[in-house]
Amino acid sequence: MALLEMNHIRKHFGGLEVIKDISLKVNEGEILSIIGPSGSGKSTMLRCATMLETIDSGEIIYNGERVAWVEPDGKKVYPKGAKMKEVGSLFGLVFQNFNLFPHYSVMKNITDPPIHNQKRGRDEVFAEARQLLKKMGLEDKENAYPCQLSGGQCQRVAIARALALNPKILFFDEPTSALDPELTGEVLKVIKSLADLHIAMVIVTHEMNFAREISDHIIFMDQGVVAVEGSAHDVFNADHARMQAFLGKLQH
Amino acid sequence: MSVIFYGGTMRFSVMLQQLGGGMLKSMSIFALTLLFALPLGLFVSFGRMSKNKILQGAMKVYISIMRGTPLMLQLLAVYFGPYYLFGANIGGGYRFTAIIIAFSINYAAYFAEIYRSGIESMSPGQYEAARLLGYSKSSTFLKIIFPQVIKRILPSMTNEVITLIKDTSLAFSLAYAEMFTIAKQIAAKETNFMPFLVAALFYYVFNALVAFLMERLEKSMSYYT
Numbered sequence: 001m002a003l004l005e006m007n008h009i010r011k012h013f014g015g016l017e018v019i020k021d022i023s024l025k026v027n028e029g030e031i032l033s034i035i036g037p038s039g040s041g042k043s044t045m046l047r048c049a050t051m052l053e054t055i056d057s058g059e060i061i062y063n064g065e066r067v068a069w070v071e072p073d074g075k076k077v078y079p080k081g082a083k084m085k086e087v088g089s090l091f092g093l094v095f096q097n098f099n100l101f102p103h104y105s106v107m108k109n110i111t112d113p114p115i116h117n118q119k120r121g122r123d124e125v126f127a128e129a130r131q132l133l134k135k136m137g138l139e140d141k142e143n144a145y146p147c148q149l150s151g152g153q154c155q156r157v158a159i160a161r162a163l164a165l166n167p168k169i170l171f172f173d174e175p176t177s178a179l180d181p182e183l184t185g186e187v188l189k190v191i192k193s194l195a196d197l198h199i200a201m202v203i204v205t206h207e208m209n210f211a212r213e214i215s216d217h218i219i220f221m222d223q224g225v226v227a228v229e230g231s232a233h234d235v236f237n238a239d240h241a242r243m244q245a246f247l248g249k250l251q252h
Numbered sequence: 253m254s255v256i257f258y259g260g261t262m263r264f265s266v267m268l269q270q271l272g273g274g275m276l277k278s279m280s281i282f283a284l285t286l287l288f289a290l291p292l293g294l295f296v297s298f299g300r301m302s303k304n305k306i307l308q309g310a311m312k313v314y315i316s317i318m319r320g321t322p323l324m325l326q327l328l329a330v331y332f333g334p335y336y337l338f339g340a341n342i343g344g345g346y347r348f349t350a351i352i353i354a355f356s357i358n359y360a361a362y363f364a365e366i367y368r369s370g371i372e373s374m375s376p377g378q379y380e381a382a383r384l385l386g387y388s389k390s391s392t393f394l395k396i397i398f399p400q401v402i403k404r405i406l407p408s409m410t411n412e413v414i415t416l417i418k419d420t421s422l423a424f425s426l427a428y429a430e431m432f433t434i435a436k437q438i439a440a441k442e443t444n445f446m447p448f449l450v451a452a453l454f455y456y457v458f459n460a461l462v463a464f465l466m467e468r469l470e471k472s473m474s475y476y477t
């Protein structure tokens with residue numbers, strides 16, 4: 001069973017149609033990469049999946065249950081209250097610019113949401129957070145504040161913070177685009193190491209080698225539609241002019 | 253010594269005592285105004301930023317009146333308004349209440365604009381991250397947004413608070429016996445300038461104390477940027 005299904009999604013901002021009837025599917029533990037030129041609607045797609053934006057038509061299905069859809073008369077149906085909490089706990093999002101809470105220490109950034117929003121035990125949450133920090137290579141940073149960290153370290157904290165809520169699927173929106181080139185490697189390495197946690201990942205990225213290595217499935221988006229999709233091998237070798245142009249541009 | 257410089261007939265210690273009493277009253281205007289205006293200003297800023305156009309418009313008008321007319325006039329309006337509008341009996345007991353009301357609604361308007369600038373300067377990413385991490389709307393504001401807003405607005409708040417200390421002297425317009433009123437009375441009776449100097453010193457020391465405390469508060473939040 002698919003963990004996430006998005007069917008016939010449309011989204012527009014004012015007169016601009018940004019997502020034009022896109023469908024995608026992510027199975028448990030699967031890794032999907034979304035590539036494509038800037039402005040093609042990749043972020044908007046992630047924001048629809050994480051309900052930061054509402055869809056204008058289509059449906060979103062998590063764990064086999066339809067959680068958000070648009071009625072034929074245009075009425076948007078979204079979960080509320082306890083139901084939204086339940087659905088929201090299935091997914092996490094890692095932002096391009098981290099969005100850590102600057103007034104919280106690294107440890108508090110990671111532990112406050114599980115303790116206060118999931119009502120989990122303090123000791124258990126702290127123990128798990130320490131393990132996560134170790135996995136991120138940040139075991140000596142638990143008392144630091146985000147402003148004392150490099151961009152790469154901030155992004156690793158943000159990943160740990162998202163993981164601490166035990167999501168089934170984690171979305172990444174260009175997790176290395178705000179970083180200096182020499183810091184992207186450490187973050188990509190950490191993301192690769194998550195594969196053995198068996199959580200599903202949807203990754204928007206411009207790092208083509210990374211996408212090629214890590215992905216079970218790749219989507220090339222262009223102007224609001226899925227232009228090419230398939231395995232890494234199929235996508236990168238597809239005979240699609242705009243995609244080859246896109247790949248060519250990245251190499252220079 | 254002081255008696256030599258102070259040529260009045262009233263003993264210097266008596267004058268200090270009277271001015272000290274006025275000082276306490278000035279300080280209570282100051283403290284009560286902050287107590288009411290700080291939270292009130294926050295609610296006004298919510299109204300000002302509300303999606304409800306009527307509420308938003310009403311707060312805009314309120315803020316512009318409070319900031320666009322002299323506080324002294326507002327004091328007179330709050331004190332005499334009930335009498336002229338409803339023929340209400342305004343006893344001496346109402347004087348202090350009127351002062352606190354006028355100061356609070358005036359300062360709330362200034363504070364509201366400061367809160368608003370701070371809240372609007374927060375990046376949407378903080379709200380979005382909080383939402384994804386399961387924070388409710390109220391805990392997002394209380395735990396994530398507001399503490400950062402306070403840090404950002406503290407310098408402007410310090411300015412307003414220091415202005416408030418000096419503004420307490422406007423209560424003299426309702427003949428309330430705060431420090432400035434008393435200084436004026438003694439100076440007139442004794443035909444001597446000394447009470448004003450002492451009053452100035454009081455205000456200055458009070459200001460310095462408040463500035464020092466605000467600086468401490470700013471320092472306590474300087475562990476992050």
Ligand SMILES: Nc1ncnc2c1ncn2[C@@H]1O[C@H](COP(=O)(O)OP(=O)(O)O)[C@@H](O)[C@H]1O
Pocket residue numbers: 013018036037038039040041042043044045
């Ligand atoms: N909140 C918004 N309001 C208006 N236009 C938007 C908004 N968000 C995105 N867009 C527009 O939608 C298009 C797709 O944006 P986005 O999803 O961010 O693309 P990508 O992530 O692929 O670069 C762009 O043209 C962008 O300007």
Ligand SMILES: [Mg+2]
Pocket residue numbers: 042043044173174
């Ligand atoms: Mg984007």
